[in-house]
Amino acid sequence: MLYQLYDALLTSPLIQQKVENRIKFYEYPPTDNMEGVYIVIDPLATPRPGDYADNKPMTDEYFYQIEVWSQSLEDTQCVAKEVRIIMTEVVGFSPYGDGIDEYEPETAIFRDARRYIGKEYIVEI
Numbered sequence: 158m159l160y161q162l163y164d165a166l167l168t169s170p171l172i173q174q175k176v177e178n179r180i181k182f183y184e185y186p187p188t189d190n191m192e193g194v195y196i197v198i199d200p201l202a203t204p205r206p207g208d209y210a211d212n213k214p215m216t217d218e219y220f221y222q223i224e225v226w227s228q229s230l231e232d233t234q235c236v237a238k239e240v241r242i243i244m245t246e247v248v249g250f251s252p253y254g255d256g257i258d259e260y261e262p263e264t265a266i267f268r269d270a271r272r273y274i275g276k277e278y279i280v281e282i
Contacts, residue, residue, distance in 0.1 A: 158204070158217075158219050158277060159182050159198060159200070161248070162198055162221065162223075162244075162248060163180055163182075163198065165243050165244075165247050165248050166180060166196065166240065166243055167180070168243070168247065169239050169243055171235065171236065171239045172196070172236060172239055172240075172243075175193070175194045175232055175235075175236050176193070176194045176195070176196055176236060177193065179193055179194065179195045179196065180195075180196045180197075180198065181195065181196070181197050181198070182197075182198050182199075183197075183198075183199060183200075184197070185197055185224075185226075186226050188261075188264040188266055189264075191226070191227070191228055191264070191266060193227065194225065194226070194227040194229075194232050194233070194236050195224075195225070195226040195227065196223065196224070196225055196226075196236070196240065197223070197224040197226065198221060198223055199221065199222045199223070199224065200219070200220070200221055201220045201221060201222050201272065202219075202220045204217040204218065204219055205217065205218045205220075206218075206279075207276065208276070214279060215278060215279060216276040216277060216278050216279060217276065217277050217279060218274065218275070218276050219250075219274065219275055219276070219277065220253070220272070220273075220274050221250070221272065221273050221274075222270055222271070222272045222273075223240055223244065223270070223271055223272075223273065224257075224268060224269065224270040224271075225237040225240060225268070225269045225270075226266055226267070226268050227266070227267060228265050228266055228267070229267070230260075230267050233267040233268070233269050234267075234269065237269035237271065240271070241271060244271075244273045244275075245273075248273075248275060249275055250273040250274060250275030251273065251274055251275060252271060252272070252273060253272040253273055253274040254272050256269065256270055256271040256272065257269070257270040257271075
């Protein structure tokens with residue numbers, strides 16, 4: 158699912174332009190000399206089976222936090238909005254709970270973190 162999210166995010170011309178190849182899984186950007194906009198995809202839980210039929214799971218449920226980091230408030234906000242649109246309209250996930258919108262004065266970095274939950278149907282071979 159991580160690579161599906163990665164590929165979905167790269168369908169956006171805005172993300173291609175602003176983020177380029179700075180979409181990361183699990184790892185956070187360097188804060189000492191940050192340049193550009195970063196997206197961090199962070200799984201918050203392992204996939205959970207759901208939607209049972211005949212006592213067999215039909216779906217896996219995923220729970221992700223997606224963060225946008227940059228030294229530009231405008232870039233952070235516009236990329237975070239684009240991520241939300243892609244996660245809801247393209248991937249089909251729903252926003253979950255509260256997010257984080259913060260500024261770190263020591264590093265001059267803006268961070269927008271939002272959580273999403275969604276399902277993927279299991280395909281049996």
